Amino acid sequence: MAFDTLACRIKFPALARQINGKPAVFLDGPAGSQVPRQVIDAVSDYFIHHNANHGGEFATSRESDAIVLKTSQLLAAFLNAPNPESIVFGANMTTLTFAFSRALAATWKPGDEVIVTRLDHDANVSPWVRAAQDRGVTVRHVEIHQEDCTLDLDDFKRKLSGKTKLVAVGCASNAVGTRNPVKEMAKLAHGVGALVFLDAVHLAPHAAIDVQDWGCDFLVCSAYKFFGPHIGILWGKLQLMQSLTPYKVRPAAETLPDRWMTGTQNFECIAAVGAAVEYLFETTRLAAGASVSSRQSFVAGFQAIEDYERKLGAKLLAGLAELPSVRVYGITSPDRFAERVPTVSFTHRHKKPIEIARFLGDRGIFVWHGNYYALPLTEALGLEPDGMVRVGLLHYNVAEEVDRLIAALRELEG
Numbered sequence: 198m199a200f201d202t203l204a205c206r207i208k209f210p211a212l213a214r215q216i217n218g219k220p221a222v223f224l225d226g227p228a229g230s231q232v233p234r235q236v237i238d239a240v241s242d243y244f245i246h247h248n249a250n251h252g253g254e255f256a257t258s259r260e261s262d263a264i265v266l267k268t269s270q271l272l273a274a275f276l277n278a279p280n281p282e283s284i285v286f287g288a289n290m291t292t293l294t295f296a297f298s299r300a301l302a303a304t305w306k307p308g309d310e311v312i313v314t315r316l317d318h319d320a321n322v323s324p325w326v327r328a329a330q331d332r333g334v335t336v337r338h339v340e341i342h343q344e345d346c347t348l349d350l351d352d353f354k355r356k357l358s359g360k361t362k363l364v365a366v367g368c369a370s371n372a373v374g375t376r377n378p379v380k381e382m383a384k385l386a387h388g389v390g391a392l393v394f395l396d397a398v399h400l401a402p403h404a405a406i407d408v409q410d411w412g413c414d415f416l417v418c419s420a421y422k423f424f425g426p427h428i429g430i431l432w433g434k435l436q437l438m439q440s441l442t443p444y445k446v447r448p449a450a451e452t453l454p455d456r457w458m459t460g461t462q463n464f465e466c467i468a469a470v471g472a473a474v475e476y477l478f479e480t481t482r483l484a485a486g487a488s489v490s491s492r493q494s495f496v497a498g499f500q501a502i503e504d505y506e507r508k509l510g511a512k513l514l515a516g517l518a519e520l521p522s523v524r525v526y527g528i529t530s531p532d533r534f535a536e537r538v539p540t541v542s543f544t545h546r547h548k549k550p551i552e553i554a555r556f557l558g559d560r561g562i563f564v565w566h567g568n569y570y571a572l573p574l575t576e577a578l579g580l581e582p583d584g585m586v587r588v589g590l591l592h593y594n595v596a597e598e599v600d601r602l603i604a605a606l607r608e609l610e611g
């Protein structure tokens with residue numbers, strides 16, 4: 198198996214961007230990845246050939262509906278979800294989760310409990326906290342191990358009880374890259390009768406998602422993190438998506454997926470999500486050396502991407518370890534790299550995160566600063582209000598880019 202990063206890079210027009218005569222270094226993937234040409238083309242193709250609203254008795258409307266159906270089928274394969282009709286689209290993960298939390302909370306009563314974590318993006322915390330407040334429900338927060346930014350599973354087990362109605366947890370941290378043992382957590386949650394809502398936004402570009410193997414009840418992701426356009430996706434188990442009561446307008450259909458899709462959809466983006474998934478199927482098929490795309494080639498190809506990203510991440514962490522002013526948060530031990538994705542956050546002894554980001558930005562190296570909405574974590578680490586500097590690697594990043602970042606940071610060592 199061989200993953201060819203250069204063959205991928207040329208498919209991303211934005212990566213040709215130059216700053217001061219040098220190629221820009223895109224290390225801002227966790228805030229949104231760049232997109233391959235086919236995703237851009239899908240948006241234009243939609244507008245030129247198929248632009249129409251849903252449910253009309255004429256060509257463009259039928260084609261538009263067919264595009265939505267095709268993308269749902271592609272996403273079902275992407276998530277290994279059994280039913281395409283229980284996949285719904287929305288503005289973004291945050292908006293989908295706020296709307297969905299309201300419907301789910303309607304099944305809760307005072308005395309019930311929900312569990313969220315300190316490692317999660319606030320979009321998988323605040324919607325549940327607010328919904329719990331509305332229903333007189335108690336929220337329990339799973340703590341982290343500060344030394345490596347992993348979840349404290351003993352704390353999780355202690356907080357889980359017969360009162361728990363929901364466990365909301367992320368698959369990977371968008372701040373420090375930790376991968377959570379979601380399959381194990383889902384099993385424990387189901388053992389007490391709780392439902393499981395997974396935030397796969399950060400994991401989606403890094404590893405193959407498998408809702409059936411992980412045993413979750415709901416999973417959300419955002420296409421702009423996995424080489425697609427700005428749109429959110431929610432999958433839920435068929436029976437739950439049918440039986441829960443959505444907040445919807447009366448004329449909207451009661452059937453799936455329409456009952457969960459409020460208002461007119463972003464059809465051009467839905468078309469482009471399909472193209473992003475096709476890009477990933479093609480990339481993983483090539484990496485797996487398979488002649489046709491299948492779930493097997495997808496999983497094997499993603500493993501090749503994971504191996505590539507792990508090597509690049511190891512190089513990044515080794516380079517940062519040589520800089521005395523830099524302190525990295527999260528897992529740094531190479532023998533534990535399977536427990537993380539290559540999203541790395543650090544602080545600097547002499548400079549604020551915003552100063553580092555500006556210094557690097559001026560040199561054409563794009564990184565993020567602050568808390569990136571992983572506020573529960575930066576609060577738990579005592580890093581508010583400045584947060585950390587975040588470097589995110591994706592499969593289109595290369596070793597020379599890591600070298601440029603480390604060389605620039607070395608200039609600051611004085």
Ligand SMILES: Cc1ncc(COP(=O)(O)O)c(C=O)c1O
Binds near residue numbers: 288289321396419570
């Ligand atoms: C882990 C994680 N969850 C949720 C979100 C929110 O996603 P969206 O921007 O689609 O609302 C983000 C965005 O950065 C994220 O990284």
